[in-house]
Amino acid sequence: MATETSTWQHLAKAKVDAINGSIPEKWQLSSIPPIEEQQDVTGPFIRQFLSAEEVEITETDAIDIVEKTSVGIWTAEEVTTAFCHRASLAHQLTNCLHETFFDAAIEDAKQLDKYYAQHKAPIGPLHGLPVSLKDQFHVKGVETTMGYIGWINTFEGRRGTGKEKVFESEMVKELRLSGAVLYCKTSVPHSLMTGETVNNIIGYTTNPKNRNLTCGGSSGGEGALIAMKGSPAGFGTDIGGSIRIPAAFNGLYGLRPSAGRMPYEGMANSMDGQNSVLSVVGPLSHSVASLKLLVKSLLIQQPWLHDPLCNEIPWRQDQEDMMLHLISSSKLAFGILKHDGIITPHPPVQRALGMVVETLKTLGHEVIDWDPPSHKRGYDIIMNSWTYDGGTDIHNALGLSGEPMVSQISGMYGKKREEASASRISANNIAKRNYQKEYMEYWNSTAHMTATGRPVDAIIAPLAPFAAARPDRYKYYGYSNIYNTLDYTSCVVPVTNVDKQVDVVNESFQPVSEQDRDTQEDYDPEIYHGAHVAVQLVGRRLQEEKVLALSEYVGGAIAEAKETRSSHL
């Protein structure tokens, strides 16, 4: 067979040609401006290639799209076509797609329109909504490479499974049943274990707001695509920040649910079977309302009947209502994590935290310093879990084609190490449980520190020490992965953008370590100018309803405060 004797370069070239070639000719750009010329390709730039109708559709929030498609104002076909077009543009500008299946999507959309015409009712809560998926989801008709060349023309690296291009992940089935239209799969870094998106097939996915920076990772294609409004909403996965990082770096909302809340069944994964810290699946979008729509729509499908790791916890309207009642009727209390004791956030991140605190205090809420058990301990626990197999899985996957490892993961996986023993893994599991227990009791103890008499309602924390990172300089995951260790619900809330006039280098900075100094030195106002800055709003385990309600409130308040400030200028 030709493929067996091909070099990895040939295979990659053929695959990337196929991906790019799948963009209909009518949507192909005649030329892509170089980065120096056009750093920001969002908004006005990408808009110029679209019709007014397409702009209107694609710049509508997911929840508002469904409102229109569910009552026949927009057809699923026109909505789908508009997003296929814009996604095609987005990909040409940032390399954000791994698979497209526009024809199948438009055909599915037509079927939904037929259904609507017949029944005068939507087929489900996502009727006609295009939804993009990270390239870990299996969707019939296309393959899943997860960025590995050795996975091309296989099912997760294996041949002859009978599942190739036929098998669908559980959530894919559930999205279809909800009326969502699937149309593309987005880029990921091979291994999924980095906050940038880069692999030997598609190359590097850039940040559409500033193409000198990363779009984040590992659900980076999702972040870039949604930021360019080539998708109204999509799903990523998160084992250390992989939903939240692209959300934060692209000015989006992104939810990391706790493990067992949303169905992961039947997805490709890296180091599958490592079950100390589970990867989770969750949505990214432009608003909390849209995140909530996706979560609720999936829970209606009772995923626990088809995913053995999914807990039977339907959407708890009473919990959302209780939180909304608290929000509207009383004072809230937040914990603020300004520094995790390891790495100092860059000036724009510090400013964003300050903005949130100020906004909350202005609204009459309480913000107390969050001084939890050592994050260093939590960090070590998750880093242990990521390296149990000493790199075996990743080396095997790369070995299938002989492709080289991207530099972003070589620090952690470059050298193949001895695998952890059962006893070492058990010890780490115990350390994790003990850490979770201590952190939980610290949270409980804040009832004695707040004026509300309740433990804090949420934590406000940086998502990363920086706004969108510079290529190959994402070295510290502690701010995001601590909540994977703890399995807490976390939602990214966009706050502001780097302003080189305001966010100047802190000349009096005193590093607490060499790594702290190196990280701070990566901050360059000129390079970062315009980049999105976000925070995380963190709740306890399995508190998705509460965290979404609070994120909507806090995000709204920040946006309002910004508007008020600018109207005063």
Place this chain on the structure above:
Amino acid sequence: MATETSTWQHLAKAKVDAINGSIPEKWQLSSIPPIEEQQDVTGPFIRQFLSAEEVEITETDAIDIVEKTSVGIWTAEEVTTAFCHRASLAHQLTNCLHETFFDAAIEDAKQLDKYYAQHKAPIGPLHGLPVSLKDQFHVKGVETTMGYIGWINTFEGRRGTGKEKVFESEMVKELRLSGAVLYCKTSVPHSLMTGETVNNIIGYTTNPKNRNLTCGGSSGGEGALIAMKGSPAGFGTDIGGSIRIPAAFNGLYGLRPSAGRMPYEGMANSMDGQNSVLSVVGPLSHSVASLKLLVKSLLIQQPWLHDPLCNEIPWRQDQEDMMLHLISSSKLAFGILKHDGIITPHPPVQRALGMVVETLKTLGHEVIDWDPPSHKRGYDIIMNSWTYDGGTDIHNALGLSGEPMVSQISGMYGKKREEASASRISANNIAKRNYQKEYMEYWNSTAHMTATGRPVDAIIAPLAPFAAARPDRYKYYGYSNIYNTLDYTSCVVPVTNVDKQVDVVNESFQPVSEQDRDTQEDYDPEIYHGAHVAVQLVGRRLQEEKVLALSEYVGGAIAEAKETRSSHL
């Protein structure tokens, strides 16, 4: 220090003397009849040593005790004292206790009585109810040996932790808050990894119904104690049957909840940190109503705020109500597992299954054959998880004192083996998830086989191939541990007792394997005569409300059918 230089025999002797010596003199029996003379020490036999009032109290079901203590009809003190007395007798007859703390219990009871006198209301839903605990729970004032000599005078084998005799497990705190009175801890096999209860401290715990047989394990002391009504209800743990086996072998109800439903935090354990198949904690008692009382009372305490592995799933009254409505208004459908393809149940177990099927059919319900994915696969998965560490943890614990391993676990742990690698553990986790998925889809598929149009409401299955096993002959755990692999909710329902006249040896038995033949050959009607026989009623994951409702119904129907039959004779 004296202890350092003592032999393990001296340490064990001192400990057993302390345990036996903790029984107040007034409650010590002047002589214990030998087994040959008095096989069955339950009911009339043990009753002779008690006052009429004590008999009345101790033969009252847990839920009825609480009804009396909660309105001041009985004092917590008189109830507690009666159970302390009867537990003392039970221990002398079967070796079922590891720790007693009667004085502390009676003092706690007095405080509850004071509370009641002041408030004219119970302190919580378990006000004044004595509850026994397997010797994995840490309770202040006494130690936890878990049957290991090397744990005597330590905290889980370690010295100087500051936790010795002070630290309490999370559930212990929650039981106290609910008003339960803790008074004793019950015997376990060292390692917890066998269906018999034997260790080098307390020796062998016998089955009170027939002291030639085992009381089961690993929560064997619980089973024996509750069977003798030395406790109205208690808690055990289950990683392969350890709640259900003692429940079945002692004619009790016992619930194995799914992992994450009840709080395990802060308990001693064997091979702690192995998280492929988690041990779970659950109740044993004389009725489903009492099991339900215990589960509900604990969930009211919101254990998820103090146990990081506990899911926020309160008691779902709507689920119980829905099942009760189905029971009263329509036909139910059950799957019956007659043989797991590996080991043939003994004649009395087959008869018990037949009785359940007949009862259900008579009531108009449907019973279909349960023909799921290979149980052999599920069995191999859990056996792998039990031996990940190659025996390291158990050898270390035994090595603390130099005591020998009991024969019951030497097959699995006698020879120290190489530890499993991270990759091997991951592969087993994937195999487990895949197996769970297949089994789940098989269950879903039964919707097409039932007349109800629903998947079966529960599975009826043997708990073990035998009634209470003969000492040192418990060799096969597949019937119980398959539901640990699957993490299904399972409740043991007592059905009948072995009758040597009826349950004759099956002379035409055709073994499917050598192990099948050996197991069947262990059946001897003479030895087994009178032993309890039970079945399991199994629901899906986290279906405690439904499974308890169905178990109460099925258990009640069986009891009624038996009564009808005997009244016809």
